[in-house]
Amino acid sequence: MLFALLAAPTFIDSLLLKFFSEQTVNYVIWPLIQVGAVVTLTAGWVAYATYLERKISAFMQARLGPMRVGPWGLLQPIADGIKLLLKEDFVPENADRWIFFVAPYIAVVAAFIVMAVVPFGPDWAVITDVNIGVLFVLAVSSVGVLALILAGWSSNSKYALLGALRSSAQMVSYEVSMGLAIIGALMFARTLSLSGVVGAQASNSIWFFFYQPIGFVIFLISGIAENNRAPFDLPEAESELVAGFHTEYSGFRWSLFFMAEYAAMVVVTAVATTLYLGGWYFPFVYRLTEAHGYHNLYVVVSLIVFLGKAGLLLYLYFWLRWTLPRFRYDQLMDLGWKWMLPAALINIVVSAIGVTLIQGLDGWNGMHTIRSITNGLALTPSGKTIAIVFGFGNLFLTAGILSLINWRSRDFNLKKQRRQIRLVDLPKGKPAVMPVEIVSEARP
Amino acid sequence: MREGNLALAYARASDTLITDSRFNMPLVPVPEPTFTQKLKRFFMVDLLKGMGLTLGFNIGALTDRDSVAGKGIYTEQYPKERPDVAPRFHGAPRLNMDPETHDTLCIACNLCALACPEDCIDVIAMDVEIVVAGKPRRKKVLDEFIFDTSRCMFCALCQEACPTYCLELTQDFELATYSRAGFVWNREMLEQGRETVKYES
Numbered sequence: 001m002l003f004a005l006l007a008a009p010t011f012i013d014s015l016l017l018k019f020f021s022e023q024t025v026n027y028v029i030w031p032l033i034q035v036g037a038v039v040t041l042t043a044g045w046v047a048y049a050t051y052l053e054r055k056i057s058a059f060m061q062a063r064l065g066p067m068r069v070g071p072w073g074l075l076q077p078i079a080d081g082i083k084l085l086l087k088e089d090f091v092p093e094n095a096d097r098w099i100f101f102v103a104p105y106i107a108v109v110a111a112f113i114v115m116a117v118v119p120f121g122p123d124w125a126v127i128t129d130v131n132i133g134v135l136f137v138l139a140v141s142s143v144g145v146l147a148l149i150l151a152g153w154s155s156n157s158k159y160a161l162l163g164a165l166r167s168s169a170q171m172v173s174y175e176v177s178m179g180l181a182i183i184g185a186l187m188f189a190r191t192l193s194l195s196g197v198v199g200a201q202a203s204n205s206i207w208f209f210f211y212q213p214i215g216f217v218i219f220l221i222s223g224i225a226e227n228n229r230a231p232f233d234l235p236e237a238e239s240e241l242v243a244g245f246h247t248e249y250s251g252f253r254w255s256l257f258f259m260a261e262y263a264a265m266v267v268v269t270a271v272a273t274t275l276y277l278g279g280w281y282f283p284f285v286y287r288l289t290e291a292h293g294y295h296n297l298y299v300v301v302s303l304i305v306f307l308g309k310a311g312l313l314l315y316l317y318f319w320l321r322w323t324l325p326r327f328r329y330d331q332l333m334d335l336g337w338k339w340m341l342p343a344a345l346i347n348i349v350v351s352a353i354g355v356t357l358i359q360g361l362d363g364w365n366g367m368h369t370i371r372s373i374t375n376g377l378a379l380t381p382s383g384k385t386i387a388i389v390f391g392f393g394n395l396f397l398t399a400g401i402l403s404l405i406n407w408r409s410r411d412f413n414l415k416k417q418r419r420q421i422r423l424v425d426l427p428k429g430k431p432a433v434m435p436v437e438i439v440s441e442a443r444p
Numbered sequence: 445m446r447e448g449n450l451a452l453a454y455a456r457a458s459d460t461l462i463t464d465s466r467f468n469m470p471l472v473p474v475p476e477p478t479f480t481q482k483l484k485r486f487f488m489v490d491l492l493k494g495m496g497l498t499l500g501f502n503i504g505a506l507t508d509r510d511s512v513a514g515k516g517i518y519t520e521q522y523p524k525e526r527p528d529v530a531p532r533f534h535g536a537p538r539l540n541m542d543p544e545t546h547d548t549l550c551i552a553c554n555l556c557a558l559a560c561p562e563d564c565i566d567v568i569a570m571d572v573e574i575v576v577a578g579k580p581r582r583k584k585v586l587d588e589f590i591f592d593t594s595r596c597m598f599c600a601l602c603q604e605a606c607p608t609y610c611l612e613l614t615q616d617f618e619l620a621t622y623s624r625a626g627f628v629w630n631r632e633m634l635e636q637g638r639e640t641v642k643y644e645s
Binding site: 064 | 516
């Protein structure tokens with residue numbers, strides 16, 4: 001069975017060559033097969049991400065989660081899908097019908113299309129290797145905002161409009177720091193192609209996370225904010241806005257928005273894995289498989305490695321969502337503009353200084369820091385040490401500079417914002433009857 | 445808050461007649477965080493603590509499902525697992541029978557109906573001819589027993605009044621029916637109990 005699976009690509013290739021010309025097979029048929037596989041797998045992944053989210057949230061709250069449909073509730077996503085398909089497709093009165101119908105499709109397409117450039121593995125596990133892959137990802141994923149705004153506007157509902165406005169402001173704010181955070185990693189990769197980034201990490205046998213810890217953290221936080229996930233889920237804050245931009249949507253269109261949200265999550269985790277966690281690269285995999293001639297096994301194992309890394313980041317998403325409470329709106333904007341953006345800028349400057357220093361030190365006093373600059377910036381162990389020291393020293397430098405530039409700004413702490421308070425010594429615990437007379441000395 | 449706001453606070457306090465001494469407390473500057481607090485904030489100790497808690501519950505749910513160590517799953521899977529109701533819980537009524545002869549223990553004394561504050565019990569008795577020591581006598585026996593559970597408040601005063609321990613409010617709590625008439629239980633239902641769907645666990 002395993003051998004059949006591993007021999008499949010060559011077998012299908014020889015089969016296809018009997019019916020079509022080589023060019024048709026290479027440039028039309030194989031891409032179509034890849035696209036079909038990736039779309040199907042992503043849709044399945046998205047469906048089971050909802051299941052996992054429900055399960056993990058249940059575990060974190062000492063519940064069991066879905067248990068009835070299938071063993072351990074494993075068929076729950078399918079049941080949900082059928083339910084949503086059978087529900088009434090409701091359109092509110094005075095809604096802008098045309099835009100109302102189109103908006104969910106824009107959301108889904110914008111989320112799914114990024115999968116085209118993500119390298120899931122080496123060789124045939126990549127649909128297309130665009131040489132501006134990172135730029136493409138950033139550009140297309142920001143189209144998702146358009147869908148939210150259109151949905152909120154066309155619904156003709158105050159909650160939907162407020163949610164759309166919030167989400168657009170949030171996504172625009174965090175898009176900036178997200179784009180800037182990537183630049184540090186690209187300095188070491190020296191390419192915008194996502195496969196190239198993975199190749200640079202593989203040939204260097206290091207993850208860019210070690211060079212760019214700050215960039216990774218900023219990218220992840222911005223990614224969570226981009227996806228409107230808790231703790232940044234202000235656009236769909238249940239307690240304030242009912243459901244935000246998709247308040248008026250029901251049935252299948254609502255499920256499209258849901259799919260878009262989870263697909264966007266999957267995309268962000270995939271891109272973060274590619275840029276910072278080495279993508280499909282894992283130590284010893286190449287030496288154990290490809291070097292012995294098992295090419296397809298190498299691709300499959302790399303694919304599993306990639307999915308595992310992305311899965312861990314996806315778990316981080318769930319974990320954060322079910323731990324942290326929602327940010328207030330001003331806190332969200334504070335974090336975006338006063339902390340994330342300066343941190344990203346500092347990261348760029350420090351990374352640039354680090355790279356320049358490494359290049360300058362090469363050949364100075366017999367020091368040898370750079371191995372080659374052909375496939376990314378391949379460094380020798382001493383060069384790697386310098387880069388890692390710069391990366392982690394950057395953590396403290398950034399914290400220092402951020403506290404310097406923000407020391408006069410309003411704090412997240414409401415007590416601090418008030419500047420002056422009345423200190424009352426209330427006894428600990430909730431009193432049975434609210435004391436009317438509280439006799440105490442105010443502390444100086 | 446400045447002096448003006450303080451005056452406003454005083455005015456409000458006197459308006460609403462709240463004599464809360466907190467209004468008399470002087471305003472003081474917010475205390476600066478100590479070095480330890482700043483250090484905690486820098487390393488995000490509280491955030492990590494919270495995340496550790498949720499992760500602990502997640503691992504507990506997978507490893508310690510029955511919550512032996514306290515971080516497992518607390519949910520009761522109701523139709524499969526039935527809850528242990530408290531001993532003092534009053535649920536569905538039942539007319540007990542003599543375990544040997546399977547005759548009803550009810551002597552149709554009507555005390556339960558008299559005790560019921562909601563008047564939801566109707567005891568219908570009939571006379572039967574019996575012979576005691578060679579003489580014909582008439583005896584009052586139970587014919588029909590109507591118990592309206594929709595009006596019952598499960599105070600169990602009827603159970604207290606019953607001299608023969610016949611009427612009893614059991615621990616059975618599944619009383620829902622599809623129609624209003626289904627709430628009225630007759631003698632057969634009271635003696636046999638209602639059939640409920642049991643799920644395999």
